[in-house]
Amino acid sequence: MSCSEAYTPQLRARGYRMTPQRLAILHVLHHSAKHLSPVQVYEQARADVPSLTETTVYRTLEFLAENGLAHPAHLGNGHLVYEIAGHEHHHLKCRTCGSETEVEHALLQKLYRQLESESGYHLTDSHITFFGLCPDCQKGE
Amino acid sequence: MSCSEAYTPQLRARGYRMTPQRLAILHVLHHSAKHLSPVQVYEQARADVPSLTETTVYRTLEFLAENGLAHPAHLGNGHLVYEIAGHEHHHLKCRTCGSETEVEHALLQKLYRQLESESGYHLTDSHITFFGLCPDCQKGE
DNA sequence: TTCCTTATTGCAACTTTTTGCAATAGTATA
């Protein structure tokens, strides 16, 4: 299934339009193995849509995140990066060497339930970064 | 105990210096009831140290965070805010109305332990924001 | 196909945050 076939109906269903810019950006995210910064997305998507601007990339990434097609992440440098939605997970990142590990959301399921029942909130987010020391860097302490 | 008496030794012990700028910024954080943006810190701390620059505020907040005297937070708008360290907690924030609730870190203790034993990482961070819908906003769904 | 509505884009100006570097000023030592 192409990116267009996959994502266009999702946008239409919410009253939004598919555009070459959005499609190019979705395509970049969909085929990236890792989180991408807005500038990285811009540079790659520009190959498809030369008229693309950084303004549109920033707005589109935020739009996709609001509509559940992309997930923003804070990986510790204070800057947002994005990835395509679909795989529910979180991250563990080492403060010393920067190494990262994924954590399945299923592992936090229980905690989410507990937080929900204690607070009354219904938790919707599932892309969090926890920080710490990786096994290797603990040795060097 | 004054801010200076409290924080100077902590910096010295790590080989850093206490300066009027750092003291003013720590003072602002210490006496604030809520998270502050770098610009808010700048405007308040400038009353103490008129020569203070925004550059120094950004660098100092990052420095204080790295050294455990301040905690950065992502409250959902993509911008970092800071608060003084000392009270281990997390946040629940409503995506619809923006309301916030604190969660004691003790509540996540078990999860942290579980993540640690499964991943081998030693988790150090304890200032996370979970997003969802507050009780009121769930009704309006 | 053509027309119409309005969501979306690009541009330009602006705000926020980061960076390199030379000047300044804590603080340890004598």
Place this chain on the structure above:
DNA sequence: TATACTATTGCAAAAAGTTGCAATAAGGAA
């Protein structure tokens, strides 16, 4: 108290991110 070392600051310039607005174009209706 004076000196030396170097961590820290302020400045200027650059990079990253945001906003208002007029022009464009997606897509439903005719």
